[in-house]
Amino acid sequence: MQSRSPVMENRSCSAGWRQSRPRIRALLAAEQSPGHVAVEGWVRTVRHGKGVAFLAVNDGSCLASLQIVVDTAGPAGRALERVGTGACVRAAGRLIVSPGSGQRWELVADELVVLGPVDAAYPLQKKRHGPEFLREIAHLRPRTNLFGAVFRVRSKLAFAVHRFFQERGFLYVHTPIITANDCEGAGEMFRVTTLDPLRPPGDGTQIAWRDDFFGEKTGLTVSGQLEGELFAMAFADIYTFGPTFRAENSNTSRHAAEFWMIEPEMAFADLAADCALAEEFFRFLIQAVLAECPEELGFFEQHVAPGLIARLEAVAAAAFARMSYTEAVGALQRSGREFSFPVQWGGDLQSEHERFLSEQVVGGPLFVTDYPAELKAFYMRLNDDGRTVAAMDLLVPRVGEIIGGSQREERLEVLERRMRACGVDPAGLDWYLDTRRWGSCPHAGFGLGFERFLMYVTGVENIRDVIPFPRTPGNARF
């Protein structure tokens, strides 16, 4: 074995970023042996013998680990005593067809370097851990099978989101993270300020926000929709994909204070077109994950959600159901089912109602459209009946509401009337109203919660387990 200088030791980082470091995913998929290779990764398990030891090394490129075979008496054997579960190692040797069963390829090491040792306190073991425990060590959980699979799927799907819209000519727009709109009714905002909380300017009873950094009260965005609409009325088809913040004190498995939302907006589109886009988008993403992440889905199928793959394939093949709010209320009333909350026209659909509709009545994704105007936000277009708006929610089994959208009210007078009815001061949104004043057009859009989609597609039941470092009430660690 050749000796290496310290510079050579790190050559994969400094000169030619991957020349000496094939990913384990590529090695395991090799048709023919590439011969002598070096891999770097983290040890999942060690099986010691007298003459030979086996390391399972994972580099995050795929679910499977590469088996490293080490002759305990050979040159690589000296490092073995420092190798435990969790250690970071580099191993070099020949990639050969494994004589053992359980893997096609294995690496017979002639060199083994412990880059980062571990001690007995390393919390991850080769046995299964519960998700609650792993959440407490969110800095280490990406090294597990489950979270490795989740975050590879997350990455693939994030890219697929862009591919979907870019292929269809949508413009990607970065709407502001810091904003002064707090009147969208979407949720409580986090305050953004540089004022000293102990000595704020003002007369002692009111804070003088004009002395704050932006000269007015600002917060983190709860939605990029209003700005997205402005861009749709210039670029026709646009989308946003970015972080969104809600300061709601929500303690559930499907709410986070910081999450990623995708918000397309289309000019010259009505509610039917909006639903059609949502359905095509949803199906595109499911087909993408089926095609690109089969190993990960297999893992979720086996360890997280039996039946997942068949469910996804069915959803990818079938048309989504559509039902107006009025029809949904009728279906619930006819069901004869006892609900803890009564069903009546004009009332909000409760979680139990939504779940019953998507899980029992339809057995899959379901658009509910045309809700009573009093239940929805001011910007949703008033229908001709005068009492419903062109809104839609996409409900899916287990997760619930995953998309919320609407055709927007493009008529200036109607919009102003709706704003006043909803208690929103039109003066604060003069720039938004300007688009209705000059060159207004019919348009529609929706918001998809990216994490909720990940929950649906992975079967993971808690939103905290599909975000790298979740932010929820009382928790901003890491």
Place this chain on the structure above:
RNA sequence: UCCCCAGUAGCUCAGUCGGUAGAGCAGGCGGCUGUUAACCGCCUUGUCCGUGGUUCGAGUCCGCGCUGGGGAGCCA
């Protein structure tokens, strides 16, 4: 924020009627083996979430608090 449940070794969990704490895994040592969450033997490990109370005696019963989970509301 509301309702319900839980908190015991590094992890997963058992602990009877209130009587002074255990198993598997992990870790250590030894053995064996081209192993596959290897296996076999031996060994180590405790603020029983915190706090106050009831009791001769509390992991166990009661109050309060903290943390986590499930559900509800809000919503994506």
